[in-house]
Amino acid sequence: MNAATSDKPRAADLSMLLAAPHRAMFLIGALALLANMIWWTGVLSAAWFGLPFAPQPMPSAWAHGFLMQYATLSPFVFGFLLTVFPRWLNLRDIPKPVYAAVFSLVLGGGLLVLGAHSGMPRLLPFGFAAMLAGWLVAMTVLGQRLLQNHGKDRWAVSAYAALAFGAAGLVLALAFACGAPARWMQASISMGTFGLLVPVYFTVAHRMVPFFSSNVVPGYRVVRPLGSLAGVWLLTLAHLAFDLCDASAWRWIADVPLACLLLWQWLAWQPWKARRPGLLSVLYVALAWLPLSFALFAADSIALAWHGSSGWARAPLHALTIGFFASMLVAMVTRVTHGHSGRPLAMGAIPWIAFIGMQATAVVRVLADATRHPWPWYLAAAALWLLVLAPWVVRAAWIYLTPRKDGKPG
Template sequence: MPGSVFEAGRCLIQAPHRLFFMGGLGALMVGMLWWAPVLVMRWAGMASAYPVPAIWLHAWLMTVGVFPFFVFGFLLTALPRWVAAPPVSPLIYRSMAAVLYAGYALTVVGTLAGIDFLMAGIALTALAWALGLGVLMRCVLVARAPSLMHARWSIIVTAVGCIGALAGLGALGQARQSLFAAMPTLALWGFVGPIVFVVAHRMLPFFSEPMIADYRRYQPVWSPPLVVALSLGHGVLAFNGHHAWLFTVDLPLALITGWHALRWRGWAASHVPLLWSLHMAFAWLPIAAVLSAVQSLALFAGYGAVLGLAPTHALGMGLATSMVFAMVTRVSLGHSGRRLEMDNLSVLCFLILQLAVVARLLAEVTAGHLRWLFLFVAIGAWFEAILPWAIRYGRIYCRPRLDGQPG
């Protein structure tokens, strides 16, 4: 047993994607295991005591807490290859991962143990984020590739996320809880959404070209900066409370991302689950923008927030979690020497995840017992989708590559 544990640990630290993706899988599960009892207590009418309101902590854990693991796991693996830079040093990525693991763990502990632990966890998360940002910038500085567009925009968006983490820490330190509450929204629209678009802009045409007949890559140079600007504009407007004006950025964002979804022809990949899952995940970005625009127009017209948190969950659960699922599956298979084929279990889990997203959106437009029904269906489906998938790929990270290659 000690030998097998040692071997699993040795395999886990052999590549950035293994170490960071494993942390991300754990963070996803811990974050939702933390949230599920809160929902049950609310349904039962029981009060809960936390350093700040539980819904703000949930938003923080599932955005600023979870996604850095997956973003850095991917970028520390892929970005050096994009720019023809040397691989990231094991000492650097292992040290950074240790800080990020500790930051998430302390943040979770702080939700129960008090504000000091919470701030310590967020401080470590911000530190890991800053270290990762520095590593990515160094890759670009020594780059030998002719095009650095996707690398540069990935770094810009990652910097926005780092600023958000630092701002959240500052808000807690100054006891400005309303500012802390706004940080996850800024992180979701200013970091998570844009980084998914930039990566999709780089990878989806590349993945699709050999799999779809008569495929032509569509990667216009104007769209990454425009989408980043519009998404960040949404985050800034929401951060400042101007929700009735979000349609000014959401409508063009929906048009641009919807146009890309059409041009990337995801429907033509119906025979390749590993590819159509990526396209389906991306489709949640224009859907989220449309939902946000509808809600903004309703607020502008004086009807109130008719969709509640539906746009937020379309972006967070729909786009981000689905894209994490699909991209992590592909990267994990490719970098473990396995065939690039999504097995039936993974396909089923992905489809159940889509059911969870739809149920969560329906919970925002219903009331009473029906709302609670949809909420519990959503969280139940979420666990049914993520748990077996996380176990399946978590085991891969603790085993050597099948082809005997390093990494």
């Protein structure tokens, strides 16, 4: 009986991690989804109950933002781009030693940063430096392929530009760890959100969501104009500029048109046609959070301009990071994981629990800021995150450590 037809359970094998770029990088991200949130739940619990906690080399909220963006979501970005970038450009695959180096440096750096916030603060600059080194290795090999393609693929150029903003954010973080002003670290976190993640997520969605839809939806009309991609870039960078200049009361100038543009693009992708299969519909549900989050950012900015204060706290940010980033992560990574492991392109019970749980987590965290006593809700959102993602992470980790079900390489 061959590998494609055998139903016998397979033993996990660490060597399988390097069989394809996405395996190792997705494993880092999946484990970090739990590890970094366990740490953050501990921080929240200690603050609420007045318990002692390990010394922090920077405010815990900053560390949370950095860890979730650069050490948790970014490995998934690298796993995806190191796999699909050569295919987008019709060039040779990334060599194993290269993505192995990226895996080792990003993993090691993330562990050092987490260790720095768990009682060993002197590890912080070494963690930032290792992550930056891994980032630059990945950018070098991807950049070489972009040059070979002469920059003809607009989505590849856009994704690479987002990685450049991420590298700049890591440089700022490393400078802060070496003595630069605190504002540099704040800028690093903002750059991770609005220079790296929003553009790269939207770029991938702009290319892949219409492609997936047209493959399974009869009569689907592909709409992915260059203007919407450029517009999202321009307005997101304007949002970032207002943030960096401490001009949040004027941020609505970017956020109102950005919310409208994102809503138009979502509707242009015809979500009403994508109710089935589930693996497609979840992409559209996740995408709905994107215009909603920037509408909340706009409302927050208008409130600041009108009243001088806002009661939204960090609700818009968590609508973006949990509602959009985390939901789209579960949806897209489930698709890639199943497709690249020889499994059916279907959600399944565990991915559905993770995805629906992310919707609930986002709602709880967003509404928490509207309550008089938000701390119990902060903890509830963190606990719900761990509860619904733990089975998904365990299942994904097993897939990354075992051979493809169809017996193919990779």
